Amino acid sequence: MNFLNLSFGELLGLAGIISAGIVALYLLDRTKRRQVVATLRFWTAGKMPEELQHKRRIHQPWSMLLQLLSMLLLLLAIAAPRIGDLGAARDHVLLLDTSAWMGARARQGILLDQAKNAALVYVRSLPLLDRVMLVRADALATPVTQFDSDKNSVADAIRRSRPSTSALNLEQALEFAQQAQRLQSQKAGEIVFVGAGRIAKQDTELAVPPNLRVISIPSNGENVGLRKLSVRRAASTAAGTSAGMIAGSPAGIAAGSDTWEAFVELRNDGSLPREITLLLRFGGVAAGSKTMTLAAGSTTQATFLFHAKAAGFLEARVTSTNGRGDAFPQDDAAVIEVPVGKTLRVAVYSPEPDLLKPLLTGNVQVQATFDLPAKYDPQAAADIIVFDRFAPKNALANVASVWIEPPAGSPFAVRSTAGKVKLDRWHQDTALGMGLYTKGVELASAEVFTLAPGDRVVAETAQGPVIVERPGVVKMAALGFDPVRSTMKYDLATPLLIANLLRWMAPDIFRRSDVQAGTVGTVNVTLDKGVNPASVKVLSDDQRPLPFTIEGSRLQFFAGAAGNVRVITGDRETVYSLTLPDVGDVTWRPPADVARGVRRGLAESSSAPNPWPWLALAGGFGLLADWLLYGRKQIVRLKPRAASLSLVERLRRRKAS
């Protein structure tokens, strides 16, 4: 006989402690009752009852013996004795497939329901003393129980299992099971995999352990689902050339600041071609649709253009048009949030405002206003202010500003004004001068600046710096000449200089923003060329950094649960809405020599009785009998007597007599 919950020594120790306590209580019960009284003068001793004469002896030994026996029975029930040889028990690892595919439809319920039933059958078939560790296998192998011989707790854990949103990583699960048996089991039993076994195509060649048993759950593999959904602002040039007439989109869509491009990727996992309709909705309104036929095992992409002036939710949904049911409806729809398009407000104060209009009105993200210096308003709302040959007395100190040929009173000190000077050099290492190049530009007149601490030279002549940038919390830049009034106005460097200026002063506005709906699990991101790995950030929903790796131009991170992840690389931000379930590509075929199904006759020794309920009942009955036989009598005997008659009444009676 073995005890599962207590060792024999622990059982003896507890029994000794409880027995000693009961005996001590019996002895204490026989001690005298202590009482404080007003006086001792009226007290006289009565006849001592026989039962009290031997006060050091236990006068109810049967009661004590009954209590001791009952407590021992209860202790035995807690110790859970099992009849059988504990050394013959084996430790099994039950791998329950809880990947996203297990949420696929089955004849009754979902695949996981069938897997749970099969796992329960297997657990019940095991010998009583065998121990089982339940591991939920999806992208990660998560142990739910330790090696436990209590089949009820394992069964409860099996019943509580739910499909996850990640794909099955069977190789990792098998490695975990082998390691658990190596490190924690006394006698290794089987590793049992219960599930559909839908895994990635590259993981089909697995090294299976020799003690593996597979209980396969057959599934209908006919499924068409979304694999990717992404949204980004339509490029102006691309939209201009294609005029937004992309198949599947509403007619007449033209690219603009509020034009977005949606990219959808679909996959047919089944063995038959499927005809489907892909419907795109933005804010509940249809934004595009497309009917297509997907070949078996193929992946197809579709692109849509749509207008979105405000933020909203974009939904892509796949519906089957040929009447065939879809086994896995969870990947038939995806929703992502389209962000708000930001605009940059630029206020220009110039004696000749029309000159700068061509430079600033070309970008749809820039909203520029042009006024004469006399109309300068310090309260005007603007993100950047351009002062052309004008320096107000009360310029705002908390707004980025660009000063063109600044007069006295500006934040920049002019050393001298030079005439007919050549623009010699652009500093490519500065934010404004990056990528700029001119040749033979001669300026009729240019102001030469004196550098303040922190100033950086963007362009210079032989006389000194003529374009200066001043970084800081509030960024400023000064141009010693007007590029549109000089010979540089025909040069490509002029619009590029303005573009650099706006991007440097308002990087958030011009950051490229993509939104993608992807699958939970490992996410691969291809980085742009020249991206500094130190500037890469991967942030979760709550702005916490997630661990990631960069190999070459590939960034990789892992998301175990559904949610949004932001990847910021330089001037590009991609939001991954990882809400699509990750489904494996193929169904794993175990090798032929692997055991399959539940072995019959495995539970030949499982009929060993588990007597703890009977022991507990017997202990409880013993305590009840003790209380009925001895306890109630004790309580009645110790009850205080009722109040006596008043002395006045007694005095009256005595007087009367």
Add this chain to the structure above:
Amino acid sequence: MPENGPLIDTPLLEKLERLAIQWQKSLPGAVGGHNTSRFAGAGQEFLDHRQFYDGDDLRAVNWRAYLRLEKMFLKMFQLEPRIPVRVLVDVSKSMLTGGAIDAAGGKGALSKFDYGRKLAAALCYVSLVRLDSIYLQPFAEKLGDPLRLGGGRQRFQPVANYLQALKPGGATHFIDVTRDFISRYPQRGLVIVISDFLDDGGCEKPLQYLADFGHEMILIHLWADEDREPPWDGELDLEDAETGTRVQLAFDDSARAAYTAAFDDYALHLRNVALRNGGRYVGLPTSIPIEEAIFGPIVRAGAIA
């Protein structure tokens, strides 16, 4: 009894308004409660004028007569001597017993100490209403600091505060208390003793001294139900609340009957001492409500009417 609760509630105070403390003896040097005196002295009612002599109280000079006659006359008032009422309250440790279990076996009954305080407060209120002079005097091993009062019901609050501030402690020594009382109060008066009269040295002789000195006694004997009929059975380890002496004995129904008989004999003996000396005796178990005790046994005994 809660520390901040009133000793006596207002309805009972209203009922006490119509009562007065009664005494039977004619004490030398003192006039009964409501009989006016023919002697002049400190009082409120005008009696006569006499000529002013050096050393007289200037406050009693009739200044109007002085302005008119340019002679100083002294106003004399009617003397209103009262029989002093002295209430002796036992605050020994034995008064604390018996407060935990009431007649029904549950908590809630007052201890003898709390019961005695309430009773003393009620008697003081009756005296104040009748404009008697009161001395409230706690005692245990010896007399404590007294509270002297008089002048009407509005002076009741100091009595209540004084009684609520009393702390029980010590053993009862009636012989010392009596000796101290006689030396401290040579003027005879009415003495109301509220006590359980449990003194190992005996209290019959001291009470007899008190009566022989000329005081009129009213003995209010308090006991808890367990003091008269202990509810316990079996082997008992008894501890005297005052002395700490311990006795171990077995207790059964026959011993209980003998105990109760001895207690009743003692109470009867006290009653005889009181009646024999012209006093009165009232025995009160603490299970009787205060109001019922005042308007029942105390009134019937003639202590108040």
